[in-house]
Amino acid sequence: DTAVSQTPKYLVTQMGNDKSIKCEQNLGHDTMYWYKQDSKKFLKIMFSYNNKELIINETVPNRFSPKSPDKAHLNLHINSLELGDSAVYFCASSQQPGMGEQYFGPGTRLTVT
């Protein structure tokens, strides 16, 4: 049974389109995260929610909007996609924020053409 799942796994779209990525965790964790991993494998935090409340909101273009309908789900909506948005987006979860142990999903590989 997958602990942290993401859909879709692959997303190929054109510049200017709007797309969403969904994440679900069945670990009973309170905290969920979105990370972006660029082509050099650098993993950078974008957002984090704890009990549906936004607690980390990094310097990310406001075209990116996260939403957490409940503790087990965290979605990422991206408006007006740009070429530079191409990356792998990872969802993760942890029991509490900032205490280290995070469990990652398989990633969504986004390609903007």
Added chain:
Amino acid sequence: QKEVEQDPGPLSVPEGAIVSLNCTYSNSAFQYFMWYRQYSRKGPELLMYTYSSGNKEDGRFTAQVDKSSKYISLFIRDSQPSDSATYLCAMSGGTGGFKTIFGAGTRLFVKA
């Protein structure tokens, strides 16, 4: 200066070698120290988790934290080709707030 520095490699070793991976950091407030392993086209997987200073051993893996030097290490004994992956150090806690800061990752190749 980056908060966490990690040599990206690649590091190539023969099977059976002892591998040493390291990170240095600048924020003395960090309290939680992690190592993640990431296979190609997969998500990072938690390998080792240490709170504050000291050593932790799990099978062939040993994690060391030296807070006085702001230096953490991961040792892999009797390395196997299946250990070939990217290893990411990460740290969080203290005045770093809720964020976990990752190193750039070191690519490791273990040759059979």
